[in-house]
Amino acid sequence: MKIIYKPIGIIHSPFDKLEDMPIQPSSESSSPGVVEVYPEFTPGLKDLEGFSHVYLLYHLHKTGVVKLKVTPFLDEQSRGLFATRAPSRPNPIGLSLVKMVRIETNLIHVDRVDVLDGTPLIDLKPYIPAFEEIEDARIGWLENTRDRIHSRNSDARFKG
């Protein structure tokens, strides 16, 4: 079974190479960005400005081979891929929850992004606390990384 998707837009950011990028929007080194939705989909953006945060789903188009065991940027040990947000996934979909600054027609200005310039956008979903607000989450191996979770940047390890 094949699942075929197509880009609905493109994400613009200051990051033009995989090395030394922020690893999440909350990283200290992340930067404002613009999510351009292709004009044919503009009607679907109605009412989105009422929300403060949106999930970006995007295709990690510069990722290399699939690795089911990875050493994440935040750790020195090998971890199961699905216990990480590493890009070397069987289906290389990225997920970032970002804050919207303003929407101009088909351009969504967001306060922080962590993606490569030119990344294909595949979906947008509003953040809904009634569905996604979690209290007392456990975070496994990441427990030991709290001191550097917002300062660590990427390197070339997952390059295609």
Add this chain to the structure above:
Amino acid sequence: MKIIYKPIGIIHSPFDKLEDMPIQPSSESSSPGVVEVYPEFTPGLKDLEGFSHVYLLYHLHKTGVVKLKVTPFLDEQSRGLFATRAPSRPNPIGLSLVKMVRIETNLIHVDRVDVLDGTPLIDLKPYIPAFEEIEDARIGWLENTRDRIHSRNSDARFKG
């Protein structure tokens, strides 16, 4: 540009038709379920048991035509598709944040699901509060739906 993905597993739930399903895992009518990851991807599940919550990304395989304006289950007015979680998306990807109960080899038992039995799984990502915990989110048109957000079920409006 075409993006081609393939299922990495299948989601088992008690819901065998689109009508009268819960619309999110937090719905009162949602039910325990099992996320079966295909055996070839089992090594990628290592370390996931340390986390309490996981995002399921799945292909909404029973969705019909794309609608950029939809009347959501929770409203009586037409809204922009990307300001809703409705399934009639250009790329029909579903996103649910669920709590894990236990993992047996390649079977992840989750406490509540809101998806159709047999839904193809395309990715799993651990929930990481440092990346996704939001305070004071605004929720636009959903502000007026707080009283019924956990009790409303689906109907056949987005059927394929």
